[in-house]
Amino acid sequence: LGPTVCVGEILVEIVATTVGNGFMEAQPLVGPFASGAPAIFISQCGRLGGSAAMIGAVGADDFGRVNLERLKGDGVDISAISIDPDYPTGSAFVRYRKDGSRDFVYNIATSAAARFGWSEGVSNLIGRAGHLHVMGSALSVPSACEVIDKAVDIVKARGGTLSVDPNIRKELKLDEATEQRFAQLVAKADLLLPSGEELERAAGVEGETSAIRRLFEIGVKEIVLKRGADGATYYSREGERVDAPAFIVSEIDPTGAGDCFGGAYLTCRRLGMSATDALIYAAAAGARNVTVVGPMEGAGTREQLDAFIAATERRS
Ligand code: ATP
DSSP states (O other): OOOEEEESOOEEEEEESSOSSSSSSOOOEEEEEEEOHHHHHHHHHHHTTOOEEEEEEEESSHHHHHHHHHHHHTTEEOTTEEEESSSOOEEEEEEEOTTSOEEEEEEOTTSGGGOOOOOHHHHHHHTTOSEEEEEGGGGGSHHHHHHHHHHHHHHHHTTOEEEEEOOOOTTOOOOHHHHHHHHHHHHTOSEEOOBTTHHHHHHTSSSHHHHHHHHHHHTOOEEEEEOGGGOEEEEETTSOEEEEOOBOOOOSOOTTHHHHHHHHHHHHHHTTOOHHHHHHHHHHHHHHHTTSSSTTTTOOOHHHHHHHHHHOOBOO
16 A cells, blocks of 8 residues: 655744734744644654655745654655745744634745645655545645646546545635535545534535535545544444544644544554544544644654553543
8 A cells, every 4th residue: 555645735833822812012932843734644644653745845944844854753755845945935823812713924825835736756656645635725725736636536546545624614715616626626535534614614515414414425435523622423424423532631732633633543544443443543643732832743653642542531
């Protein structure tokens, strides 16, 4: 089986250490942390010992090196990450508000993260990929769409599999072409990993049961619905349902929980675990990651997740 490949944005994240609104006053910050939802996902795959590789781009700067070193250290194949000589690594400044919502200042659209395309390195990697993971957020980047379209077709034609994390807020309006592309991507997904209302967004119908039914009708094979501190639920096309209660932790930084959860779930399944066992590791990966500041600083190795599972209670 070829590696799990993830396509999309690679960023650094810089986090305000005080809670409040926005960035208008000087305040202590921490970071840069390696980030970008697809990078978090693949880091977790690599840390768990899965064969993992990333397609994306960084600038020729320290923020880029932070990411390359981090992913390489996690065992991720970085041969298809390009280094853009002209544009800086993407960045996101994040500050949490009192109610848990977040204010962001992004530099993605004019960064290396939005400028990668099909290359020899990408072609070599996709030619041997066993699984592709795509986030809906990547569809807002035209050059990423081109890579995703080609990669999905090649991987699926070779008998490989596709997972999709919609990663699109319900209220976000996409233009018609992107909306269509998103719907086509969802229909090709072997595994869909929506969070909360993204389930209905991906299905195009209201109500959890109707949305699940609709998604199986259009071709999705497995769905794992993420519900934050309320846990997650697995549904299979054959009618199986497994509820995965969350571990009880105190949340310090929620960013990246869904990506660590998804990366762990997929890797465990690809390593041969049942859905029930994979969900335990996934819930542990998501919960462990929210206990640490930084979007992927809490991603765990197999040993770390085993220790976490042994030491942590779950909700009933
Ligand atoms: P994000 O977009 O922030 O990466 P998400 O919305 O995609 O996250 P969540 O549902 O927040 O995904 O988290 C994924 C999983 O991680 C949950 O199903 C749960 O198992 C675990 N998790 C997340 N937050 C917590 C928490 N506060 N306590 C325990 N487990 C959590």
